Amino acid sequence: MAKLQEMNGTIGKASMFFAVVDEESEIDEVYARLKERMKFYKITKTNELNEIMTSSTPVFKEFLSAIVFLSVVISFLIILLAMYSTITERTREIGILKSLGASKSYIVQMILKESVLICIAGIIVGYILTFVAIRLIIFAFPTMPIDIPGYWYVASIFMAIAGGILGAAYPSAKAAQLDPVRALGYE
Numbered sequence: 001m002a003k004l005q006e007m008n009g010t011i012g013k014a015s016m017f018f019a020v021v022d023e024e025s026e027i028d029e030v031y032a033r034l035k036e037r038m039k040f041y042k043i044t045k046t047n048e049l050n051e052i053m054t055s056s057t058p059v060f061k062e063f064l065s066a067i068v069f070l071s072v073v074i075s076f077l078i079i080l081l082a083m084y085s086t087i088t089e090r091t092r093e094i095g096i097l098k099s100l101g102a103s104k105s106y107i108v109q110m111i112l113k114e115s116v117l118i119c120i121a122g123i124i125v126g127y128i129l130t131f132v133a134i135r136l137i138i139f140a141f142p143t144m145p146i147d148i149p150g151y152w153y154v155a156s157i158f159m160a161i162a163g164g165i166l167g168a169a170y171p172s173a174k175a176a177q178l179d180p181v182r183a184l185g186y187e
Helices: 002-008 024-037 046-056 060-089 091-099 104-140 150-176 180-184
Strands: none
Touching: 060 091, 060 104, 060 150, 091 104, 091 180, 104 150
16 A cells, blocks of 8 residues: 555655445445546546546557457367367268258258357356356456456357357258268168
């Protein structure tokens, strides 16, 4: 605390106060009263801190976008590899389905549906882990603002399902092209 006050030039002075409100509905009322009484001071709501921190940190948004893009690409490649490996292991089963009259579109739909179901399970597990992580962070650092906008939840669902479909598209098309006779002889 002493070092921070020295760096800010506020030795022996407080530079930040936190006010806790009993009800969330009172936040705007308390904020308005503080703004009115302390006109020459900067008053910030905790839900605005995230935006203030990211706007004052150079290239933070670009860094975050790069991390999200990299995560999506790696996820896509992992899904592609997992589905390709799964289909390679099931070559004989696909050959049996094709010899029984399963069409190419049936094989593709079956594999894509499996991929989407796996993605939905991953989304549910991801949301549960996110909820637990947020609770742990709040428990460890009570003053740290954590704000995940609603559009990120929706975007994560679309990215996960799109990644699952795209990652399974090539392996499913390859499985649909298998020759039933060769597939049955595959070990």
